[in-house]
């Protein structure tokens with residue numbers, strides 16, 4: 471039997487093609503699209519004939535993911551989700567509550583192939599890309615979990631995977647997320663984080679999507695960057711910074727640099743000064759992240775004092791910078807940690823099955 475179609479991957483026009491090929495009137499596409507983007511299962515699409523609901527259920531997925539387990543943090547409002555794809559792969563999303571509302575961090579791939587030395591997501595390589603509908607389903611499942619207590623208002627593409635290594639599906643996802651007949655989420659409330667795939671940053675600048683670009687910099691020079699991020703060998707900093715400058719010029723949006731402070735590597739005051747020189751004149755913000763310790767990796771976080779000195783050095787040099795609050799540390803908050811834990815110990819007792 472042919473694989474089932476993921477209807478959440480489709481724009482209304484494409485859904486129309488899918489339905490008319492099954493002898494359905496074109497106007498059903500709008501109805502189905504609206505239900506799907508509310509997270510409603512086929513069986514509950516009450517304005518569709520029962521026969522059509524049956525056809526859809528036999529040939530397609532309403533939601534291509536199911537919630538496998540939820541891990542609410544005991545110390546803050548963070549909840550980590552493990553979702554199961556139709557093919558059995560598990561992916562993570564993290565729901566965070568800020569003063570401005572609920573923010574969801576989603577995965578864009580099963581695993582990652584970028585090989586960054588500090589990151590848990592890449593430990594087992596990249597299994598496959600997620601489809602646009604699988605990204606959207608992470609948002610719908612988080613909304614379902616929240617129920618009447620709220621809905622996801624911000625989305626960050628900072629979970630497992632390199633979004634720009636899955637470019638087409640990611641751009642499709644962003645347009646679907648923003649679709650007026652769907653969730654209609656403002657792209658100003660979306661951040662995309664990349665390790666720095668230069669040609670794709672240039673392509674993204676041309677998409678007319680008012681998202682915030684986050685760049686995982688983590689080093690003030692190529693020597694340090696190459697020692698922790700293989701992508702740095704492919705796209706050296708001068709090239710990368712040029713692409714980022716063009717992105718800012720073309721979109722008018724400020725760029726965010728992510729910088730994880732690692733002991734003995736990139737966290738000394740001279741590194742802060744080098745970083746300030748690197749980003750001088752750019753409309754940007756630096757997000758300092760105390761490294762999340764990953765058991766499989768040897769790297770250690772910089773001390774709180776070193777973090778503060780680094781921040782003060784940047785601030786004194788008039789670079790806008792903040793230290794990211796750690797959230798959900800007790801639930802393996804860093805990218806890829808939870809999935810890895812699960813791959814190793816699938817029946818861990820503290821797991822909250824749903």
Ligand code: SAH
Pocket residue numbers: 584586588589590627628629630631632633663664665666684685686728730759760761762763764804805
């Ligand atoms: N592939 C994309 C998005 C996923 S990672 C990227 O590289 O940007 C989201 C952010 O978390 C990135 O800035 C990544 O470098 C950072 N990160 C990964 N592992 C981390 C760790 N152990 N501690 C702190 N930050 C980490």
